[in-house]
Amino acid sequence: MHTELRAAIVGSTGYGGVELIRLLAAHPRVAVTSVISSSSSGEPIAKGYPHLTEIRTDLLDGVDPGEMRAKADVVFLATPAGVASKLVPALLDEGLKVVDLSGDLRLKSGELYETWYGKPPAEARYLEQAVYGMCELYGEQVRGRELISNPGCYPTATLLGLAPAVAEGWIDPDTIIIDAKSGVSGAGRGANLSTHYAETNENFKAYKVNKHQHIPEIEQTLSQLAGRPIVTTFTTHLVPMTRGIMSTMYARLTEPRAEQELIELYRRYYEGRRFVRIREAGQWPATKEVWGSNYCDIGFAADARTGRLTIVSVIDNLVKGAAGQAVQNLNLAMGWDETLGLDFVPAYP
Numbered sequence: 001m002h003t004e005l006r007a008a009i010v011g012s013t014g015y016g017g018v019e020l021i022r023l024l025a026a027h028p029r030v031a032v033t034s035v036i037s038s039s040s041s042g043e044p045i046a047k048g049y050p051h052l053t054e055i056r057t058d059l060l061d062g063v064d065p066g067e068m069r070a071k072a073d074v075v076f077l078a079t080p081a082g083v084a085s086k087l088v089p090a091l092l093d094e095g096l097k098v099v100d101l102s103g104d105l106r107l108k109s110g111e112l113y114e115t116w117y118g119k120p121p122a123e124a125r126y127l128e129q130a131v132y133g134m135c136e137l138y139g140e141q142v143r144g145r146e147l148i149s150n151p152g153c154y155p156t157a158t159l160l161g162l163a164p165a166v167a168e169g170w171i172d173p174d175t176i177i178i179d180a181k182s183g184v185s186g187a188g189r190g191a192n193l194s195t196h197y198a199e200t201n202e203n204f205k206a207y208k209v210n211k212h213q214h215i216p217e218i219e220q221t222l223s224q225l226a227g228r229p230i231v232t233t234f235t236t237h238l239v240p241m242t243r244g245i246m247s248t249m250y251a252r253l254t255e256p257r258a259e260q261e262l263i264e265l266y267r268r269y270y271e272g273r274r275f276v277r278i279r280e281a282g283q284w285p286a287t288k289e290v291w292g293s294n295y296c297d298i299g300f301a302a303d304a305r306t307g308r309l310t311i312v313s314v315i316d317n318l319v320k321g322a323a324g325q326a327v328q329n330l331n332l333a334m335g336w337d338e339t340l341g342l343d344f345v346p347a348y349p
């Protein structure tokens, strides 16, 4: 197979950006031809990330849509909220395909974006044009698309864990409670008070309770799956580990179900989707079991005593939660096998 697509990465000195460089280095049909930085153009990427020494030695480029078009066919935006909304119009005008890893294009309502992100939204036509690339739920809609909005890390673990049971009406969506935990790399590379070592080591804390920007994203998809507006309770916690998200979800079963029935429902729903692995009854997934990989592993327990279902879903936030799903989305948009460049098992232990 020969290389046929040239890729540029914006925000390449962030964690999402370097993870894209790592994954695309092993992709059989994509070559990274431009690694772009708003802060360090003219420097080798290996200066800030020596682990990339052998992968890329070119100097970082500046952010310029015209220059990107000369070098690339697709642009990955691994930039903070508020950047894609400004860059996307010029990139699309240049005829570039765009995969945005930030939250800028995920919500169809600009008003909701402004409320939860506290920034001006992208123009409505771009919110309309962007396809929400939750691959295992909307993969068919991604094919051939020019503008893809890559889902958030928490919504990926959470929605993959809830979708089959909500879509089939096996749980009451009004009763869902989501208890989520993330490793510290989820906050990006920029150091701040709440993520430095002394604050996170041997510590475990809740944050952004009822205020997290992923709440409307989760509710948007839950509402689509349920066919009516759904609001939910979502609490995030910071765990003293580098990678990984675990979302533990609770909801009332609409009728009694055995675990085996749930396992079969989920396996049917995700049939043919390589990156969702449903565990056997009594097996609980752990973050280390998906570390460095594009898998989402899901386990269940149905409690006959309380009538509630517990779902545990894990991902690597930087792979399935960001760069891996972005590559999977590009594969789907190009009509390629969705596993290209992602077909490896997790690193363990």
Ligand SMILES: NC(=O)C1=CN([C@@H]2O[C@H](COP(=O)(O)OP(=O)(O)OC[C@H]3O[C@@H](n4cnc5c(N)ncnc54)[C@H](OP(=O)(O)O)[C@@H]3O)[C@@H](O)[C@H]2O)C=CC1
Pocket: 010, 011, 012, 013, 014, 015, 016, 017, 036, 037, 038, 039, 040, 063, 077, 078, 079, 080, 081, 083, 101, 102, 103, 151, 152, 153, 185, 186, 187, 188, 189, 190, 317, 318, 321, 322
């Ligand atoms: N970390 C994670 O697990 C996940 C992150 N995301 C999202 O992906 C995006 C990237 O996250 P992450 O890599 O962790 O964040 P980082 O903070 O590690 O990196 C973001 C990078 O964006 C670049 N940047 C900053 N400001 C600007 C600007 N004004 N214009 C252009 N580029 C800018 C910087 O790189 P440079 O100086 O080189 O330009 C910076 O290193 C964010 O939107 C994040 O919310 C989504 C899912 C999971």
Ligand SMILES: CC(=O)N[C@@H](CCC(=O)OP(=O)(O)O)C(=O)O
Pocket: 081, 101, 102, 103, 151, 152, 153, 182, 183, 184, 185, 186, 187, 213, 214, 236, 238
């Ligand atoms: C641990 C940690 O701080 N995680 C970040 C994840 C942010 C993220 O990925 O942001 P978007 O998906 O909105 O772009 C947070 O909870 O805000």
